[in-house]
Amino acid sequence: MIHFSRGIPPREAIPTEAITRLTRRVLDTEADRLFQYPPIGKYAGDPDLRRELAAFHGTEAERIFVTNGSLQALDLLAGHLVHPGDVVYVEAPTYDRAVQIFERHGAKVVGVPLEHDGLDVAALAQLVAAHVPAFVYTIPDFQNPSGVTMNDSKRRELVRLAAEYEFTVIEDIPYRELRYTGTASASLAELDLDNRVVTVGSLSKVLSPGLRIGYVIADPALVTDLAGQAEGVYLSPSPLSQAIGARCLAEGLVQSNVADLRRLMAPRLSAAVDAVREQLGEILVAAPEGGYYLTVHLPVANDEATFLADARAVGVVLTRGSAFYPDGSMPPQGTIFLRLPFQAMEPEEFAAGIGRLASLIA
Ligand SMILES: Cc1ncc(COP(=O)(O)O)c(C=O)c1O
Structure with missing residues (x-):
């Protein structure tokens, strides 16, 4: 078959031996705190991991919120942004699990055609003029499922529409670092001057999906709100997993992988x-x-x-x-x-x- x-990721894409070596080092030096509850007030994520993820993305640590995989980030964001009956626009086709999450929060999910160079933003413009969504969900880089990447002008137009009609854009970028040829476009967050773009990232495709480390990059006020939601349900992701992720980033393992x-x-x-x-x-x-x-x-x-x-x-x-x-x-x-x-x-x-x-x- x-x-x-x-x-x-295939077995050869996960640096298992190196992660194991760094995990031993984490356990040798930090075990005491890792088998305890995370400290009160640290529910947005392990401070070391937030700092390392911020450095990886060229942003500030207070803009990082760590989750159990990026699926949980999508779930918490939908919980924050969607009110029953709200419309959410997504690419058609798109990542099926994301659609299920948004619908579970009561959103009416509407597909917008996806072209060879990204979301059909002209079609989106007509839709938002008729009905402003709770948010637009896009996977602009090497999209799942299609492999499509959004071109520069569509990125700029999407960010402009978000500012004009005052809606949030969630850009989900688990594959963005996995560029094998050509040059990268600016991310939507880099183009956004109006604080309309929320980025969702993950270590699943660049390090290990088993660590279940996802994250949101957003305005600190939104980070605080998400940390409040987390506190009410599960407090925080596993301290051990987060410490391993932080150490792998600090030692350059994600970057070399x-x-x-x-x-x-x-x-x-x-x-x-x-x-x-x-x-x-x-x-x-x-x-x-x-x-x-x-x-x-x-x-x-x-x-x-x-x-x-x-x-x-x-x-x-x-x-x-x-x-x-x-x-x-x-x-x-x-x-x-x-x-x-x-x-x-x-x-x-x-x-x-x-x-x-x-x-x-x-
Ligand atoms: C676009 C997209 N978002 C989110 C995820 C979920 O990733 P994670 O392992 O971080 O939950 C995937 C996994 O394949 C994905 O393709």
């Missing part, structure tokens, strides 16, 4: 692009320069469920692309949307999987 399914990931993933990405172009034709949604995902609009006569069952019969496991479309939005007529994560596969295996799909279509 060839699995084009989960977007998780990002460099290693670029070397590991760049050939996987370019081989994956070649395999799709050679065997399936010009059907890529975008030609990503980083991240985990290639996606295609695959022209098939059958419905999605039938195609996925047929693919499984020839040894290819796929994710249901329609699950990434909120609110009844759909990929282009006559196609199905396939997410093809390349990060965990050697080029030969990826090409073999694409070969099986090509024969199936033929």
